[in-house]
Amino acid sequence: MIDHPIPYGHQYITDEDVEAVVEALRSENLTQGPRIAEFEREFSARMGCRYTSMLSNGTAALRLCAAALDIGEGDKVITTPITFVATANAFRFPNAEIVFCDIDPRTYLMDLDKLEEILKASPKGTYKAVVPVDFAGYPIDEERLRALADEYGFSVVIDACHAPGASFTDSKGKVHKVGSCDYSDFTCFSFHPVKHIATGEGGAVTLNDPDLYRRAMLYRTHGITKDPAMMTRNDGGWYYEMLDLGFNYRITDMQAALGISQLKRLDWSLARRAEIAARYDEAFKGTAVRTPWRGEGIVHAFHLYVIQVERRKELYDFLRTQNIFAQVLYIPVHLMPYYRQFGWKEGDMPVAEEYYRHCLALPMFPTLTDEEQDWVIEKVLEFVR
Ligand SMILES: Cc1ncc(COP(=O)(O)O)c(C=O)c1O
16 A cells, blocks of 8 residues: 555656755856856757757747747647647747647647648648647657648647657658757757656757747847847947847746756656556556557657546546546647637547547656556556456
């Protein structure tokens, strides 16, 4: 019997993390200091991209992409219904029309065949951006997405809030890290506590294009620049110019210090998550529990371990009586009252809706002990049998 609550996800904070934050607190800069650039350099090196902009959260990262791509009223953006509402909202804020594309029944990611059908049904250039989500840590086929983007003329923004450290293999056998932006325009990450890297609140966007990077950096701080090459004049050392309407999406130095320290453990976290996933896979083999799909050439980041079961609500309620706080992720976004006002309704995304009826994310975080996991497995099996 496990006598303490087991959550579905949890942060892991070490003494080194605490010391790093304390050091930042005692330093000259609480924000806009050197730790932010250091976190950006380290993150770019790990993800394999040219630029990273560290931000206040993952939603800000997505919203910044919309701003840098000049998305606004009348533009159409395609995303998936199986995500946190932030993905759609970030593009809805500037009044873009959000179009949902149903998911693949195996991976639960945006179905690229269905995406192609949507694209084919309208003239090229109808959609300004496509924003798939590497749901649960499973990377989308970015190579195919890039081919579609080149044919139909849209920008690719990957919501990889679940997937730092994931990778996929292209048709030539080359491995690409999620976040490298080898095929995408932007990749977005979140450092919310349940994620692989926890900074309390925090996020990042990675990219390779210098112009988009300049724009992203501009929007991070009120649309303000001090770069003489971008200014219309220069009155002196104090002088800056506001070139466009921007935001304050900055991360603090305390958060960056925590992020640098946490990033050092990303590979350990991924390895431990893979171990936990393999134990679940093995335990549920041959039972009524449907386990996550494993694609070829994929490194799954396992932010979540989502099963599909009958009588999901009963299992969710039963597990809670056993101290197991499994979670339902996600309620399809197109069925949120806000999005229903645009005409979205039940039946529009049949695969996503079927997924939602049966999904349950079991506890998955690197410090989950074997004993705790065995308890979860025992109780799930007790229920399904
Ligand atoms: C898929 C996805 N996109 C976007 C976000 C938003 O990130 P944040 O909470 O850091 O704003 C999250 C985090 O909850 C997420 O899971």
